[in-house]
Every structure is written in structure tokens, then in C-alpha cells.
Amino acid sequence: MKITAKQIAEKLNISTAAVSMALNNKPGVSVAMRHKIIDVATEMGYDFSRIQKKMEKSNEIAFVFFHKNFVFDTPFFTELATSVETTVKENGFQLVVHHIHDLDNLEEKVATLNSYHYAGIILLGTTMNQNEFSYFQKLEIPILLLDTYFPNIKTNCVVINNVDGAQSATEYLIKKHHKQPGYLHASQNIQNFAERSLGFYNGVRTNSYPVSKSIVHLLSCSVEGAYADMLEILKNKEPVASCYFADNDEIAIGAMRAFKEMGYRIPEDVAIIGFDNIPYSTFVDPPLTTIDVPKAFMGKIAARFLIEVIKNPSEHHAKIEINTSLVIRNSI
Structure with a gap:
């Protein structure tokens, strides 16, 4: 019936x-x-x-946060989301936020999204893998993938230029200290960190240092997690570099705390550069040198890109990379 x-x-x-x-x-x-x-x-x-x-035709755009062992409550994602919402509203659309977790039934969740008949969807896929994204490819509405991308998949995306950012940070450390930098590498396996790893090793190779001799510490992605991991490494008396590139600011800040607790001076004994330029990076002691990601600009570009696709559909796709810049403070 x-x-x-x-x-x-x-x-x-x-x-x-x-x-x-x-x-x-x-x-x-x-x-x-x-x-x-x-x-x-x-x-x-x-x-x-x-x-x-x-x-x-709907005037609503969905902003979908995809969660996987990760909570989007850092200042980075807050600034990004605020910019998306502002730009969407300025262009006559309403923004509706959804949160989807990797343990959810993704097929059902995507079917529900489809039933709302949104004009388009911005999918924040920072922690997403290609298999998980395949469910969202079935959507019958325009979709923009934000903060990650997958090679050989035809979709519009806006991402950070992680490789160049990490390489510039690494080369600045080498120029400043004339020594091979170490690497505070994130334990979480996501596209952003994989690209920053590539940038770090590019910088090491470009300056004729042997990649195999890089001192690498695998650390949790949060301040507290990175602090605990780094403290254990130092207590175990593992080899330590005189300067480090960190995959994000939270790792850098947590590691700095551990180094200081064990008697190291920052930057006299150990220098550190982070990535993201979260607000807290200016308040730590010493203030953290970092790679700035223009988060508000990134959100604005993503929203404008999707709206253009909604208004002028095309069979072609584009990947937009947002460039970064080095912010020099006192941690190096």
C-alpha cells in the first residue's frame, strides 16, 4: 500500500x-x-x-562532518566551519550541519542525506578513507570534498598544500640550525599527515641529508597524547634531534611540554616547528613557530566553489590547493 x-x-x-x-x-x-x-x-x-x-530547487547546503576517532572541536575546524557558514548565507543559501561517524551505517546515512534533496554537500573528510568516501559518491547531488582527496576519484575538492608547507618548514629548520631535523610524526593515518611526511622528506633530501638517518618519533595527535608519548621516549633515553618538524601544532605543543619537563630548553637545546597555526600556539612558552593554514579563506573558497558548481554544473572536476605560510616565533 x-x-x-x-x-x-x-x-x-x-x-x-x-x-x-x-x-x-x-x-x-x-x-x-x-x-x-x-x-x-x-x-x-x-x-x-x-x-x-x-x-x-533547494536553497539548503549540508555541511557534513565525518568522524573517525577524532573530534572536530579544535579552533582549526571551528574557524573553517564558521567561514563556510558565513559564505553560504551571503550567497542566499542555508547551511545544515550533519555529523556522521565511521561506525554508523554509512549506506543508510547517505540515503538519508539524499532524501533531504540538498542543493549540495560539503563533506569534511579529514579522517576519511577512500572506501568510506565511496558511499558518498552515490549521492545524486553536487558534493565537494574538504580537507582531503583521493587520487583517481572524480570529485571536486579543496585541500591544504601540505607538501610545500612541510618542506618549507623543514628547509627553514636546516637553514637556521645547519643540522638534520627530526620528525614528530602523527600516529594517525590520514591524507594530510601522509602529505606532510612527503614534504618533510623532500626537504631532507633537497639539502643532501640521508633520509635513513632522520630521527622520527611517532606521537599521538592531541596535546596530552603527544606529551605522554614524548615523555616516555625521553625517559627511555631514545636518541633525540636538535630540531624537529611536527605534523601539527598539538603534537608540537605536547612534545615541547615533555622536553621542558625533562630539562631541555626550547629552542636552545631543541627547536620545534608545528603546522596549522592554531590560536593556542601563540600562548605557549615559548610561542610556537608554525605553518599557517588560512582557515577562513579555505572555508570561503570551498563554499564558493560548491555554489558555483550548483549554479553551473559541469562534467569536469577540480582540485584546489590552499597555500600556507611560515610564521616565525620563538620556538626555533
């Missing part, structure tokens, strides 16, 4: 007109109510194919 708008209205105790407006993507109901109606309609087995062809 076909499910009708009247049956959905009765289940929600609302008017049939409200259900009709929500299902046909017409104004007159709030974003929250429209999503509630669509969710219930999906649960009841409503046949959306009957209305999809005559639906009005």
Missing part, C-alpha cells in the same frame, strides 16, 4: 499541507520540521520518486 501525505501528517499530528510543503521542498515549514517529516516519511516507506521530478 502506498504511503500518503495524509498518513504521514496523522503520525506527526500536523497538517497535510505542512507535509506536502516539506516533501516538495517548498517554503512554509522550518528546516528542522522538514527534516523530521522526511525522516518519518522514509521510515514509513514513502515513495519519493513520485515527487522528485517536480520538486523545487
Whole structure:
């Protein structure tokens, strides 16, 4: 038996007109109510194919955070998300935020996203792998992948120029200290850190140092985790370099704390450069030299790119890299 708008209205105790407006993507109901109606309609087995062809174009863009052993609560992601929201609203769209976890049923989650009939989706896929992204490729609406990309997959994306940023940091350390730098490498396996690793080793090779002699410490990605890992390394009296490039600021800050606790002076005994330029990097002692990622600019570019694709669809795809810059403070 076909499910009708009247049956959905009765289940929600609302008017049939409200259900009709929500299902046909017409104004007159709030974003929250429209999503509630669509969710219930999906649960009841409503046949959306009957209305999809005559639906009005949505003015909503979804911003989807994909989580995997990671919480997007750092200042980096806050600034990025704020910029996306501001730009979306400036261009006459509404932004709706979704959080999806790797342990969720991704097929169901993506089907639900599809049922909302968004104008487009920005997917923050920092921790995502290619297999997980394959579910999102099935979406029938424009999608922009933010903060990661996958070779040989045709999709629009906006990413950080990690390789050049890490290489410039590494070469600056070498120029400043005339010694082979060590590497505070993130233990989490994501695309950003893989590219920063490539940039670090490019810098080492360019300056004729043997890659095999680089001192590398594998550290957790948080301040507390990196501190605990680095403290254990130092207590075990493992070899230590005189200067380091760190995959992100939190690793750098945690490692600095451990070094200082064990009697090392920063930067006299050990110099450190981070990556990201989070606000906290200016308040540590000494303030952290780092690679700045223009987060607000990155969010703005991502939102504008998706909106352009929504308005002018194309069979071609593009990858935009956001360049970084070195911010010199007192940790080197």
C-alpha cells in the first residue's frame, strides 16, 4: 500500500499541507520540521520518486562532518566551519550541519542525506578513507570534498598544500640550525599527515641529508597524547634531534611540554616547528613557530566553489590547493 501525505501528517499530528510543503521542498515549514517529516516519511516507506521530478530547487547546503576517532572541536575546524557558514548565507543559501561517524551505517546515512534533496554537500573528510568516501559518491547531488582527496576519484575538492608547507618548514629548520631535523610524526593515518611526511622528506633530501638517518618519533595527535608519548621516549633515553618538524601544532605543543619537563630548553637545546597555526600556539612558552593554514579563506573558497558548481554544473572536476605560510616565533 502506498504511503500518503495524509498518513504521514496523522503520525506527526500536523497538517497535510505542512507535509506536502516539506516533501516538495517548498517554503512554509522550518528546516528542522522538514527534516523530521522526511525522516518519518522514509521510515514509513514513502515513495519519493513520485515527487522528485517536480520538486523545487533547494536553497539548503549540508555541511557534513565525518568522524573517525577524532573530534572536530579544535579552533582549526571551528574557524573553517564558521567561514563556510558565513559564505553560504551571503550567497542566499542555508547551511545544515550533519555529523556522521565511521561506525554508523554509512549506506543508510547517505540515503538519508539524499532524501533531504540538498542543493549540495560539503563533506569534511579529514579522517576519511577512500572506501568510506565511496558511499558518498552515490549521492545524486553536487558534493565537494574538504580537507582531503583521493587520487583517481572524480570529485571536486579543496585541500591544504601540505607538501610545500612541510618542506618549507623543514628547509627553514636546516637553514637556521645547519643540522638534520627530526620528525614528530602523527600516529594517525590520514591524507594530510601522509602529505606532510612527503614534504618533510623532500626537504631532507633537497639539502643532501640521508633520509635513513632522520630521527622520527611517532606521537599521538592531541596535546596530552603527544606529551605522554614524548615523555616516555625521553625517559627511555631514545636518541633525540636538535630540531624537529611536527605534523601539527598539538603534537608540537605536547612534545615541547615533555622536553621542558625533562630539562631541555626550547629552542636552545631543541627547536620545534608545528603546522596549522592554531590560536593556542601563540600562548605557549615559548610561542610556537608554525605553518599557517588560512582557515577562513579555505572555508570561503570551498563554499564558493560548491555554489558555483550548483549554479553551473559541469562534467569536469577540480582540485584546489590552499597555500600556507611560515610564521616565525620563538620556538626555533
